[in-house]
Amino acid sequence: MTYGRLETQLRQRREAGGKSLVPYITGGYPGWQDAIRACAANGADAIEIGLPFSDPVMDGPIIQQASQKALQAGATPISILQEVRSLDVGIPLAVMCYYNTVFHAGHERFAFALADSGVSGAIIPDLPLEESGPWCEAADAAGVETVMLAAPTAPDDRLPRVVARARGFVYSVGLLGVTGERAALELTATDLARRLKAITEVPVLVGVGVSNAQQAAQAVQVADGVIQGASVMRRLIESGADAVGEYIAEVRRAITP
Amino acid sequence: MSLLITPGADGRFGEFGGRFVPETLVPACQELEAAFTQAWNDADYRRELDSLLSEYAGRPSGLTECHNLGKQLGIRLFLKREDLNHTGSHKINNVLGQVLLAKRMGKKRIVAETGAGQHGVASATAAALLGLECKVYMGAVDVERQSLNVFRMKLLGAQVEAVHSGSRTLKDAVNEAMRDWVATVESTHYCLGSVMGPHPYPFMVRQFHRVIGDEAREQMQERLGVMPDAVVACVGGGSNAMGIFSGFIDTDARLIGVEPAGGAAVGRGQPGVVHGMKSYLMQDEHGQVQEAHSISAGLDYPGVGPEHSYLASIGRAEYPTVTDEEVIAGFQLMARSEGIIPALECAHAVAWISREAPKIQGKIVLMNLSGRGDKDVGQMMDILDGKL
Numbered sequence: 082m083t084y085g086r087l088e089t090q091l092r093q094r095r096e097a098g099g100k101s102l103v104p105y106i107t108g109g110y111p112g113w114q115d116a117i118r119a120c121a122a123n124g125a126d127a128i129e130i131g132l133p134f135s136d137p138v139m140d141g142p143i144i145q146q147a148s149q150k151a152l153q154a155g156a157t158p159i160s161i162l163q164e165v166r167s168l169d170v171g172i173p174l175a176v177m178c179y180y181n182t183v184f185h186a187g188h189e190r191f192a193f194a195l196a197d198s199g200v201s202g203a204i205i206p207d208l209p210l211e212e213s214g215p216w217c218e219a220a221d222a223a224g225v226e227t228v229m230l231a232a233p234t235a236p237d238d239r240l241p242r243v244v245a246r247a248r249g250f251v252y253s254v255g256l257l258g259v260t261g262e263r264a265a266l267e268l269t270a271t272d273l274a275r276r277l278k279a280i281t282e283v284p285v286l287v288g289v290g291v292s293n294a295q296q297a298a299q300a301v302q303v304a305d306g307v308i309q310g311a312s313v314m315r316r317l318i319e320s321g322a323d324a325v326g327e328y329i330a331e332v333r334r335a336i337t338p
Numbered sequence: 339m340s341l342l343i344t345p346g347a348d349g350r351f352g353e354f355g356g357r358f359v360p361e362t363l364v365p366a367c368q369e370l371e372a373a374f375t376q377a378w379n380d381a382d383y384r385r386e387l388d389s390l391l392s393e394y395a396g397r398p399s400g401l402t403e404c405h406n407l408g409k410q411l412g413i414r415l416f417l418k419r420e421d422l423n424h425t426g427s428h429k430i431n432n433v434l435g436q437v438l439l440a441k442r443m444g445k446k447r448i449v450a451e452t453g454a455g456q457h458g459v460a461s462a463t464a465a466a467l468l469g470l471e472c473k474v475y476m477g478a479v480d481v482e483r484q485s486l487n488v489f490r491m492k493l494l495g496a497q498v499e500a501v502h503s504g505s506r507t508l509k510d511a512v513n514e515a516m517r518d519w520v521a522t523v524e525s526t527h528y529c530l531g532s533v534m535g536p537h538p539y540p541f542m543v544r545q546f547h548r549v550i551g552d553e554a555r556e557q558m559q560e561r562l563g564v565m566p567d568a569v570v571a572c573v574g575g576g577s578n579a580m581g582i583f584s585g586f587i588d589t590d591a592r593l594i595g596v597e598p599a600g601g602a603a604v605g606r607g608q609p610g611v612v613h614g615m616k617s618y619l620m621q622d623e624h625g626q627v628q629e630a631h632s633i634s635a636g637l638d639y640p641g642v643g644p645e646h647s648y649l650a651s652i653g654r655a656e657y658p659t660v661t662d663e664e665v666i667a668g669f670q671l672m673a674r675s676e677g678i679i680p681a682l683e684c685a686h687a688v689a690w691i692s693r694e695a696p697k698i699q700g701k702i703v704l705m706n707l708s709g710r711g712d713k714d715v716g717q718m719m720d721i722l723d724g725k726l
Contacts, residue, residue: 135627135628157624158624182624185624206361207360207611211357212358232361234523
């Protein structure tokens, strides 16, 4: 079986005995391109670029704030993808967007626009398995890898169906709740990652509630890697792209065996 | 075949509806669907709900003919008196059903969103009665303009949280309630207040409100022996309208859902997906949800329940709009001619009826008076200052 660029990258990291690190950056937020370059230069395996949406129900205050600011600055899916095209950071990119952005553009058109901009993957947090058919078909046809989310609430008979449809990686949701920093890694994070690892060869990355280097190191004791969202965006909001780069380097050190 | 759809597992009304929620919530929606189906077919549950509706909420609600206003407009106008229910609106029908169900499912806590505060008050009421913890999310703008209802909810023991994100109205209150539910889904039931959201909510909430249409149909039959020519209700998410429409969907009556000009999801929207459902939605050219602007907090919503989108798409129901000015006039018209102060939401229906009266002379019109206007008196005092 051949894998897409995103999954290939994450599998290679695993085969080399390493762990994957995927930072999230809100597209269109002031300084977002510098932040992406800083992530790429400091050990990220791939980058998740958020397309800001007016009603981000899976996001906590930090990413809500970043999305709103990006929208106020005039960011649109089209403007962000145009700029993504010229990023050339040498690692795979995925977009994180809410389903209305996809539905409004049209499945085929959106999938083509991603592929055309050099984006390898798509993460759509409000498009669960049962509703994902038409999008996945268009994404597959355009060569875009659709990352599926798996949640701690899923019963055992649901997880195999979710991972069977996952391309790129499986996004193992670390806790019951929305994105944001937490004092400690929830037990649910490693529990779910363990359940997923037992049933799939697709890389399993933990996201939501992995809030610092130490928690990342805990998570990768079980998982193949981590996604870092709110902790990255807080640094970008408070201190800028350089602080993001330093943080990513710190997380990379913490998860390197 | 009836036009009143019972959706299948995909939760669809035609192309509309569905279940577009974060993966975390999918099992909860599935459990809720199963629990509702089981309860709805369980005679004990139905008996308990019916007795709450009659002994606690005061059902059946009355049917009032507006002789003065009818004469003035040249029509026969009947009001379905949901304003006389306990807590002052139709919202109690749905809330009693859901909170009873939540208790049956072993939940200890409910969360709710509210716009005008009517659903929040009803939720706080049912939670107090049935012994559940209750948290209500309300846009900061609405907290301001509906302060009386905020205090009411607190009196009833609920926690009220003002939502400061986005447009700070109903849409954002729904977002925040969903975020709470994502984090607390194991102990908490999301008591959604309209015929919207992910499956099974649009269907379940309509079933809880069907009592409005079923009673009204029987009352019309008894009183007049004929069905009305038109059934009129205001539409935000659309629960009171679906409630009354469901009793007349298979008659020849025109079904008219009146939207505010600044929140016309059907009139100005296009199909989109937000809050778990595919439905008509006010959005910009990039699919960003637009903010609604209406004088009435309860209708300040850029979307609409998926069954309304379906009824609009097949041409079974009409969704005209009225302006805030027409609503203010309608509010006063009902008060002065009938001695009934309607909720600002219902004043939308009054406004449409009075505007369209010349075209429907001699017709029988049934309007759902879904709530009373006490909560709006403070706002109207400011608006009408010195003009009475």
